[in-house]
Amino acid sequence: xxxxxxxxxxxxxxGALRSLASKFSIFTAALLFWVVATFxxxxxxxxxxxxxxxxxxxxIVTLVSAAIARFTIRILARPLGTLEAGIVSIRNGSLxxxxxxxxxxxxxxxxxxxxxxxxxxxxxxxxxxxQQGLLEKRIKERTEQLEEAMRDAQAANEAKSDFLAxxxxxxxxxxxxxxxxxxxxxxxxxxxxxxxxxxxAQSCAYSLLMLLNDLLDLSKIEAxxxxxxxxxxxxxxxxxxxxxxxxxRAVQNRTQLRSEISSHVPEQIVGDPLRxxxxxSNLISNAVKFTQGGAVDIHVDGExxxxxxxxxxxxxxxxxxxxxxxxxxxxxxxxxxxxxxxSRKYGGTxxxxxxxxxxxxxxxxxxxxxxxxxxxxxxxVKLHCDVAIxxxxxxxxxxxxxxxxxxPALSLVRILVVEDNQVNQKVVTTVLRKRxxxxxxxxxxxxxLAKLEKSSGFDLILMDxxxxxxxxxxxxxxxxxxxxxxxxxxxxxxxxxMSGDMERCLEAGMNxxxxxxxxxxxxxxxxxxxxxxxLVH
Numbered sequence: 078x079x080x081x082x083x084x085x086x087x088x089x090x091x092g093a094l095r096s097l098a099s100k101f102s103i104f105t106a107a108l109l110f111w112v113v114a115t116f117x118x119x120x121x122x123x124x125x126x127x128x129x130x131x132x133x134x135x136x137i138v139t140l141v142s143a144a145i146a147r148f149t150i151r152i153l154a155r156p157l158g159t160l161e162a163g164i165v166s167i168r169n170g171s172l173x174x175x176x177x178x179x180x181x182x183x184x185x186x187x188x189x190x191x192x193x194x195x196x197x198x199x200x201x202x203x204x205x206x207x208q209q210g211l212l213e214k215r216i217k218e219r220t221e222q223l224e225e226a227m228r229d230a231q232a233a234n235e236a237k238s239d240f241l242a243x244x245x246x247x248x249x250x251x252x253x254x255x256x257x258x259x260x261x262x263x264x265x266x267x268x269x270x271x272x273x274x275x276x277x278a279q280s281c282a283y284s285l286l287m288l289l290n291d292l293l294d295l296s297k298i299e300a301x302x303x304x305x306x307x308x309x310x311x312x313x314x315x316x317x318x319x320x321x322x323x324x325x326r327a328v329q330n331r332t333q334l335r336s337e338i339s340s341h342v343p344e345q346i347v348g349d350p351l352r353x354x355x356x357x358s359n360l361i362s363n364a365v366k367f368t369q370g371g372a373v374d375i376h377v378d379g380e381x382x383x384x385x386x387x388x389x390x391x392x393x394x395x396x397x398x399x400x401x402x403x404x405x406x407x408x409x410x411x412x413x414x415x416x417x418x419x420s421r422k423y424g425g426t427x428x429x430x431x432x433x434x435x436x437x438x439x440x441x442x443x444x445x446x447x448x449x450x451x452x453x454x455x456x457x458v459k460l461h462c463d464v465a466i467x468x469x470x471x472x473x474x475x476x477x478x479x480x481x482x483x484x485p486a487l488s489l490v491r492i493l494v495v496e497d498n499q500v501n502q503k504v505v506t507t508v509l510r511k512r513x514x515x516x517x518x519x520x521x522x523x524x525x526l527a528k529l530e531k532s533s534g535f536d537l538i539l540m541d542x543x544x545x546x547x548x549x550x551x552x553x554x555x556x557x558x559x560x561x562x563x564x565x566x567x568x569x570x571x572x573x574x575m576s577g578d579m580e581r582c583l584e585a586g587m588n589x590x591x592x593x594x595x596x597x598x599x600x601x602x603x604x605x606x607x608x609x610x611x612l613v614h
Contacts, residue, residue, distance in 0.1 A: 106142035113138050161283040163191055163395065164198065172199040172289070174606070223517075248289055252499055253594035256282045257504030280325075286594060309465035310350035312389070313338055316377060319358050327365050333372040334365070342379055346387055346467035352436050353460065357391055359429045360456050364395035371396030371453070391458040408446070411432045415432050435460075490608060491515045493535045495525040495552070496570070499546040501593070504569070508597045509604065521545055522552025529562065536606055540587065542571035550585040557586035566607040570595060 105179075113134045119126070156177075157256045163175030173196050177188035259279040263272065320334050327334045357375075364373040376392040394584050400408060440459040448454035492509060496502045497520050506516045517535075519525035521544045529535065542549040549569065556562045567584040568589040579590040591603055 080313075100497070103144045109138040109142055133290075156185070159187055160191065161186075163195075165197060167198075224232045238410060244289075248285075248499065249593040251280060252286060252289075254498070254500030254504055256286070256594045257501070257508070257597070261504070261507055263466065305349040305352060307347050307463070308350065309345045309347050311344065312342060312346055312353075313344075315350060315354050316357065318359055320353060320375070322358065323361050323365050327373065328393075330365060330368060331370045332365055332368045334361075334375075335372060336375040336377070338377040339379070342377055342389075343387060343464050347387065347462070347463035347465050348389075349440070350441065353389075354460075356433050356436050356458060356460075357393075359433045360391065360393040360458070363429060364393050364397065364454070364456075366395035367454070368395045374586045382461075385464050387462050387464050389460045389462045391460075392455065394453065394455045396453040399450040399452050399454055400446070401450055402448075405446060405448060409444075457551060484564065489515070490537075491517065491532075492604065493517050493519060493525060493528060493538045495519045495522065495538060495544070495549065496541045497521055498541075501541075505595070505600065508600055512601055512604075514604070522547030522555075523548060525552055526555060535565065537604060538565060539570045539604075540567050542569055542582065550581065553582075553585045553587055566610075568603060568607060570600075 113131075115136065117131050119129075154534060159175060159177070166173065166175070174192045174195055175188065177185055177192065256279065259282060260273055263275055263279065267275065316336050316338060320336055324334055361375065372395070374392075374394045375449065376394070377390070378392070379387055379389040382388050434444055437458055437460065442459045444456065444458045446454065446456050490513075492514050494502065494505050494516055495507075496505065496518065502518050502520075506518060509516050517528060517532075519528050523546045525538070525540070526547075540549040540553060548570065553567055556565070556567065565588045566589075568593045569579075569587045571578070571582070571593060578592075582590050588607065589603065591599065
């Protein structure tokens, strides 16, 4: 028979205690019978054996053995049985005190000790339950506090997003009127002094617009909602446009703007032209700002990394004031500039380089800076891009450029402008009418639907989003439900410029999106593009 385990032997041990009394009784009886047998053998040897005496001795031994057995059961087996039952109950999880036989010996002491152990275990379990209950209560309280904190944080984040969206809309709407009117006035005949004053006002308006864009971009990045496109574009056109945009400030600072693009840079690369332009534009703007009477050189280079990948590199060198070595680590921090006097002398909020570094990192690239006080600063940016393959054959557009002129007379092209702000109405209609388009205006979505019902000959709709009565999104959905207007181009022209706004416009059925303030050239370029596309199809 195989040996049992240690636990099996420990469990079987109480059963062995039940036979202890019988073993003791058998041993005592055997001992008495041995004594009787010894006397009988002695009598037989002496020839004095008496059968009656032997029978009497046998009866006496039997009675004595029975008495000893009963006594043993009473004083030994029953107390041990009680201890056995108590141990079994403890093993089964019961911690109730056991009944102790008052034998006044080691068995009673063992029973009392066992009851003491049971009481100690019961107290320990009680304390453990109390501690467990207290711990569960604290965990529940902490969980509730954490959930409340998360709800507060989520509410604060939503409030922040709503605030930024409202600020964006409320600022962009009047800025659209200011910039639009300044552009229109500057196109007219003005005295040199008036033109200079208006150009200064225009420059201030664009500075405010840049600040607003920086704040919104920073909010998008921190919220993790900044997304990147991958479309082909011409890097040479981009560099040229960035230089043209910053040339007036460079002329004002008597600074030369020069560019050099390596011959092995592909004609077309694939990436996010808007964000790459923003990176390069921020570096050029920063270099021009701190360079007086010197030069800013833009070098574009890169190398092929195999499998259609191209590592694009921008190097922007200036001969400006330079940055102290102990301040280089601070220039990429938000709202931080190398010197407290910088913002007073040169302007700015310290967001440009912070956003630039974030954009570079999110693009999988790196940015490094080297500078010496009085000698100038060099920024080097490396980005991972792809090489456009057979771009011309695929028919993809490279960069937004003015579309081919439309065939019919422009006066026959009818555009419906849906805009509730009268200043913006005036700006947009003036720009479009100067181009020769026929314009009608609606102040909300309901009025736009009424004009469509009255006259279905519109070629394009410029739709604001946030309007009273019926907003632009719902108006667009209603327009798309009518088969007559399924193919009618609708372009959102709105001050909503937060992440996700363009997606909501496209989901509602719009074809395109322009964020306010709208530059006249951008507006005309977009309108020409959609009209030309409609004629081609």
